[in-house]
Amino acid sequence: MSLTLYAHPFSSYCQKVLMALWENDTPFAYRHLEAPGVGEDLARLWPIAKFPVLVDGDRTVVETSIIIEHLDQHHPGAVRFLPDDAQAALEVRLLDRFFDTYVMNVATVPVTEALRKAPDRLDEAREGAARALEIAYGWLEGRLAGREWAAGERFSLADCAAAPSLFYGDWVHPIGDAYPQLRAYRARLLRRPSFARAVEEGRKYRHYFPLGAPDRD
Numbered sequence: 001m002s003l004t005l006y007a008h009p010f011s012s013y014c015q016k017v018l019m020a021l022w023e024n025d026t027p028f029a030y031r032h033l034e035a036p037g038v039g040e041d042l043a044r045l046w047p048i049a050k051f052p053v054l055v056d057g058d059r060t061v062v063e064t065s066i067i068i069e070h071l072d073q074h075h076p077g078a079v080r081f082l083p084d085d086a087q088a089a090l091e092v093r094l095l096d097r098f099f100d101t102y103v104m105n106v107a108t109v110p111v112t113e114a115l116r117k118a119p120d121r122l123d124e125a126r127e128g129a130a131r132a133l134e135i136a137y138g139w140l141e142g143r144l145a146g147r148e149w150a151a152g153e154r155f156s157l158a159d160c161a162a163a164p165s166l167f168y169g170d171w172v173h174p175i176g177d178a179y180p181q182l183r184a185y186r187a188r189l190l191r192r193p194s195f196a197r198a199v200e201e202g203r204k205y206r207h208y209f210p211l212g213a214p215d216r217d
Contacts, residue, residue, distance in 0.1 A: 003028035003075070006042045007052040010205035012104055012164035013064045014052045015198040019160045020068045022194040024077025028054075065096055068157050081157040092151045095143070095158035099150075102136040104165040107172040114210035126172075126211075133173040141179045148188070155192070163189040167199070171214055190217065 005021065005028050007014035021028055031038045033051060043049045045060050054061040054070065061070045072081045082089045110125040144150070150158035166175070166186045175183050189195050199217065206213040 002057070004031055004055040005029070005052055006031045006033060006038065006045070006055075008033040008205075009198070010202040010208055011051065012168050013100075015164040015167075015195070015202065016064045016160045017052045017054065017067050018198050018201075019163060019192075019194040020071055020081060020157075022197055023079040023155070023160075024071075024075070026071065026075050026077060065093075065100070065157065065161070068160060072157075079155060081160065083154070083156070088151070092156045092158045095150045096161045098136070098140075099158065099161035099165040102139075103133065103169045104161075106132045106136065107165070107169040110172060111210060130173045133169055136169075137175055137179045137182055140185075141181050144181045144185050150185075159189065159192075163192070163195040164198070167195075167217065171209065172211065 003021075003026065005014075005017065007018065007030065009015070009018075009032075020026075031041065033039055033042065039049075042051060042053055045055065046053050046062050048062070050062070052064065052067065054067045056070065056074065061067050068081050082092055106129050110122060110129050113119050113122045113125040147153070149155050150162050162185070166182070166189065169175070170186060175186060177183075190199065
């Protein structure tokens, strides 16, 4: 069955799924959300109108972690995103949820505020995000000790979540020198071919970042 992904290359959550597809060279049709009519098609498929959305034959799959698990089950490749061992899979899922919830969603708060017509709470949003991200960075620093990838020695769903989360999280509140393990992990993710491709394909859209994309990465 053919796969179709509705996505935008600058979206962190789209990058998460794109990484999974590119890791295994899984063929798919890319419906770019800036192309005419694609947004309307997306809304018909998924009334919430959030992206990315994957269409696999007659099945519509939503939410990034579910999409990647679907790919792992129905379109497996050399890279498996969840281990067979149930306890190890829980560690992967924990870190996947941590990166999405406590890094990416937190970093999105000041970005969303900056996009408002009257961003009168921007300073408050940035300060709140900085406090929350410091806590998240500190927890991750300890969790990543001795690990090459988020959940151990194997690249997984957790790393697909981590890459865009830490990429944009560091833009919102830089990962400081107090977190050498986390900084090194972010650098490894940037060297991973699937994420390097995601960064490059999103590069021309950096003017969309309302807080000002830093002159790095």
